[in-house]
Amino acid sequence: MKKFRDILHMKVSPADMSFQQCGSGLKAKYDEKLLKQYLPRTSGVLSGDKTLALTLGKIIPEETVDALNKTEFVGVFGRVIEQNGWRGAKCLQYLYVWDYQAVPAHEADYEPIFVFLDKDGNHAIYDLVHYCSRRLDLFSKDGKKQGFRMIPGWHSFLPDGNLGDHEVDSGLEVQPLTDAHLQAWWNITEEEPRLKINNYLLDPFSLQAPGHFMDSPDEESQTMCCAFLEIERALVEFEDPRQAIIEGTKRAFSKCVGIFALHRMGAFVKLLIEMNQVGMIQLPASFKGGINLAAINDLLRGGLVSLTNFGRAILEGFQRTKDDEEV
Numbered sequence: 001m002k003k004f005r006d007i008l009h010m011k012v013s014p015a016d017m018s019f020q021q022c023g024s025g026l027k028a029k030y031d032e033k034l035l036k037q038y039l040p041r042t043s044g045v046l047s048g049d050k051t052l053a054l055t056l057g058k059i060i061p062e063e064t065v066d067a068l069n070k071t072e073f074v075g076v077f078g079r080v081i082e083q084n085g086w087r088g089a090k091c092l093q094y095l096y097v098w099d100y101q102a103v104p105a106h107e108a109d110y111e112p113i114f115v116f117l118d119k120d121g122n123h124a125i126y127d128l129v130h131y132c133s134r135r136l137d138l139f140s141k142d143g144k145k146q147g148f149r150m151i152p153g154w155h156s157f158l159p160d161g162n163l164g165d166h167e168v169d170s171g172l173e174v175q176p177l178t179d180a181h182l183q184a185w186w187n188i189t190e191e192e193p194r195l196k197i198n199n200y201l202l203d204p205f206s207l208q209a210p211g212h213f214m215d216s217p218d219e220e221s222q223t224m225c226c227a228f229l230e231i232e233r234a235l236v237e238f239e240d241p242r243q244a245i246i247e248g249t250k251r252a253f254s255k256c257v258g259i260f261a262l263h264r265m266g267a268f269v270k271l272l273i274e275m276n277q278v279g280m281i282q283l284p285a286s287f288k289g290g291i292n293l294a295a296i297n298d299l300l301r302g303g304l305v306s307l308t309n310f311g312r313a314i315l316e317g318f319q320r321t322k323d324d325e326e327v
Helices: 032-037 048-055 062-071 180-185 219-237 242-254 262-278 284-287 293-302 309-325
Strands: 026-029 040-041 073-083 090-101 106-117 123-127 132-137 147-151 157-160 175-176
Touching: 032 073, 032 090, 032 175, 048 090, 062 073, 062 090, 073 284, 123 157, 147 309, 157 309, 219 262, 219 309, 242 262, 242 309
Parallel strands: 040 147, 073 175
Antiparallel strands: 026 073, 073 090, 090 106, 106 123, 123 132, 147 157
């Protein structure tokens, strides 16, 4: 039984809707037309979890398959935050909400994509992994519209510069993200299912990318964010995604853990295990059996991280986006 299903699916009547939760000098509102117009192009939001369970069910852990199959998408919730003044910038805040997350397993998951409309052009700040914030220009230099591929199990996003129209999630409607929703989700008593984005929902214009959607991310979150960013940089540098994963993993350990911060090794290992659980990479059985410094050294020195076909497809889409940005 899902304890928080009713809170996630709560309905607010139009008469009771309010949009007062915002920072000083800002105004919040629900603009259905604007939110629909700029709704990001996504793929996998509606069916990605169950597709992953069906296609990789024999590779990924059984408990992950069970969690994927019981995960349901609740909906996209949105609102508009405006700066005061007739030339003030706008931020369209979209929260993609699921009633469960498979990796790591817990109830309730909220994934943000913030779309900014300002004099510098339209861009988005999105959740790369574990609320690590990254920026994407929504149009490439050749005018191509950029999109996002949802990583099943994690529900975070990787940009994809070549999403076909047939791949884009269809039928998504943006529901009002009201004060009642925010208060209910912020005040869930248990830690994991609680909405942890606070100040940057109130004032998105102070959000940095790269950065973090959480106000005060703990060291584990910072380490995992640092590690995935190193993998991301390697994907830009190397044409072969498999080589990029191997080199990125080595660099991530060196920069984000290193011999002087071995207490961060748990977060680094957790990231690799989660990538294995969602089917992006395949770790050797010896690594999964016991984690220690010797096992990490063997893994990195031998290049024993294998990229799955699923992982290759996702990461090649990401590489196409980066190629477009560097034209």
